[in-house]
Amino acid sequence: MDFDNLINGLDRATLDGITRGSIYALVALGYTMVYGVMKLINFAHSEVFMVGTWTVLGVYTVLGATSSSGTGMVIGATLLALIAAMLASAGTALAVERIAYRPLRKKGAPALIFLITGIGCSMVLVEVFGQVLKYFFGPPFGRVLVNVPAVLETKTVFTIPGVDLAISNTRILIIVGAIVMMVALDTFVNKSRLGRGVRAVAQDPDTASLMGVNQERVIMLVFVLGGAMAGVAALLFTIQYDSTKFDIGFIIGLKAFTAAVLGGIGNLRGALVGGLFLGIVEVYASAIWDSSWTNVYAFVVLVVVLMFRPTGILGESLGKARA
């Protein structure tokens, strides 16, 4: 146990935790929105995120963007990667909905079946990147860690005086980007017409249909929005960690799901709270004990929190998440 290590590096650890937590939170939104509307855990969501990271790599490769590119190229490539990753992830989420969930819903399958088809979809997507694409195109596809060029070079923008904590441009982008996306989504759900439809279906699907709300359209919208958020998370992840892998979705997805449950699944603001909480706890615990046990700390915290607050920290549903 090394509390001195944490206390000496508290500022740095907090910053790391918030960065990590922002990414968890963005991915967690996808789990929480789908759960809020359909009472379903979309286990293929982790791979929606994974597809996003590969899309970022793809855009950089096609444009030939590297860490030594000019400013115009850096901004252009990053923006294009953002849009492409959002589209690819939203598209993947929508495809999963169409292939794995909709046909079952039409036939009135029991809830458990959806979990299995979701896991099945997840495995197929993992193997597509780990095996199938490698077979056709060779590297970089395959079962190895792949480097994503650090197009946006990390530079210190300013230093917080007193604690001497350097804040880099990438940190600002990740934290601000994640918060902006979450505020936008929250406003959308709570203030807009489409968001009203989403909340109506979350609160009472049958009544919402009888009042003229097209339930299928709301479900599609929820998958697209959740997917787009995972796409944003994918770009931010590659900026922070400069890499991806065919099974990168597994651990990030699991952590994001944990964050969603911690915050209160079905609750948009819960995803933010849960994500940041989990990120900070992981980094703090790693500073105190051994960092190779990070995942253990995360799940111990989950179990402890749920013992005292079984519905999560904020513990509300999507329908209730309002101003």
Next chain:
Amino acid sequence: MSEQRMTQDMAVELKDTSDHELIEMHTSGEVGETLLEVDHVTLRFGGVVALNDVNFEIRRGEILGLIGPNGAGKTTCFNAMTGVYTPTEGKIRFKGKEIAGTKPHRINHLGIARTFQNIRLFPEMSAMENVMVGCDARHKTSVVGVLFRLYRVRPSEEELPDSGIRRSLAKVFGISRHTLEERAGRRRSMELLRFVGIADRAHELARNLPYGYQRRLEIARALATEPELICLDEPAAGFNPAEKEDLMGLIRRIRDLGHTVLVIEHDMKLVLGVTDRIVVLEFGSKIAEGTPDEVARNPKVIAAYLGEPDDAA
């Protein structure tokens, strides 16, 4: 609820919109023509016959009562009419089109809305928002249109914003149709809340409203979808006599707006007092149909529903 939203709504409230123009129904059909036709409908669940060759019609502009003792098949009939059940035999036609197998939200778009015997509001939304969900059903802008505000409309003088820059922008680029629809929806919702008499608590969460308010909010929400036919499932359940009296007035005013009304009700006084015609069901079969006077005098009805007549002994 944000500050800004509050003030917007309050501005709408302050504006005198108590004319009914906003909420009147404009239909092309003629009063008295057949609106909904229940054509020899039989509905079986396994061996149980829930409806047996039931046959009646609802005419445009009338208030029709559907009555019968408990278990007579009223709610089953109602569910068949709103597309929840498909008849085993026979057809249900709305404006000449068969509605069996149509999805619930499509049936709503065709022009049928309902309220529920056991209140089913969106509990975590304000009264206003509940009604706006209903209004949204009629809006035309698509998902893509809403997100990117592509469909612009040249605004009229009174639709232009007051402030300088936004006013100039709106003059050049127009206002998105979505914005106008949203604004119109807010105005209509407030007017509907006023119409059913609960506008004073428009911004409270539905679950916090008193029982009578919740019942009337359900009616406002159903009216918001601009239904040609509105079906009220036991709207007076749990009401005291004074509230029932109010409700009768409200049902008549709903008809006067241009809606056709179907009322399912236990309370004989209310049904006899407010309806133009009554259909009586017993054990899944229609046993009588006619004006309130005719039905009240019908010996079969008296035996089945009102108990044995006094002079029978």
